[in-house]
């Protein structure tokens with residue numbers, strides 16, 4: 364049972380296409396496990412359909428349809444075949460994330476750089492957004508840290524608790540700039556999550572908790 | 580054209596690569612897609628390319644259209660949204676295919692036909708026409724110009740809270756908000 368969902372504003376940004384790449388990835392990955400958000404995004408996309416139907420029209424040159432008809436028989440670019448995903452990868456990574464990674468869990472290049480968790484960077488955008496997978500050991504306390512930007516957290520497996528509640532598999536946490544939290548990882552399974560940040564994440568003494576902050 | 584008419588054109592393309600049906604669909608959507616592209620600030624050549632890429636995807640993906648999940652206009656909106664991101668940002672927008680979402684328990688899946696039939700779409704079109712101008716304006720900026728709430732607030736010199744509340748009011752009026760008031 365999923366209890367924590369993305370805020371409406373973020374679902375709307377996903378539906379309209381305004382979401383940056385990392386935010387869109389984490390929202391899509393949540394939706395793949397959450398029926399209520401899937402339905403909400405469907406409704407928000409329906410508003411886009413109606414707006415398109417009622418939209419102001421632009422001038423369409425006479426050459427456009429014949430040019431298009433010519434192209435109908437062009438062979439479509441064949442997408443690269445998906446690799447064979449093993450059972451653990453299928454269990455942990457919903458389809459949008461698997462497609463984004465294009466590899467199995469075991470092939471990811473995990474690093475432990477700050478002592479609190481293992482991480483692998485899975486996306487960087489020119490807007491300074493960074494997507495990471497984090498693997499936290501059971502019972503590991505992550506020291507209190509604050510966010511200069513936003514942090515979006517999707518629990519892929521296991522769970523944690525913080526000041527805002529309990530987060531289990533599928534739950535979506537949102538931290539706004541300036542908010543501090545002190546997550547405590549579950550004792551039994553640890554916590555495996557997809558995190559997107561758009562600014563530095565700092566311990567209270569000012570050191571960076573996520574390595575190599577490329578936006579600095 | 581009604582959704583049922585549009586749907587039969589898509590089905591004709593899917594079933595027997597019907598070029599006549601494609602031309603009809605083009606006459607309906609190309610001017611709207613062109614308007615959509617121009618509104619986003621694209622020049623005419625880029626907007627034309629967006630129309631071409633979108634209509635080509637409609638031709639190629641007609642067999643995947645699922646009339647129980649979306650109306651034709653909604654389906655084409657999601658295609659042009661993704662193509663616009665491909666073209667302008669050179670990125671592939673992460674898509675969700677509910678067929679692959681095996682983890683969603685069947686009881687929690689979006690109901691088939693939820694907002695996907697013609698009657699609902701007509702009701703939604705009617706409700707859209709009754710929106711106050713200031714609410715419609717922010718919705719259009721969100722959907723046509725893919726602007727975040729923050730970007731809309733900055734551009735319109737409005738407090739962020741005002742933009743958020745106009746969007747919420749509009750969505751509530753269109754009955755597009757989660758029923759249980761989640762979030």
Ligand SMILES: [Zn+2]
Pocket residue numbers: 365367368369393397398399400401
């Ligand atoms: Zn959700």
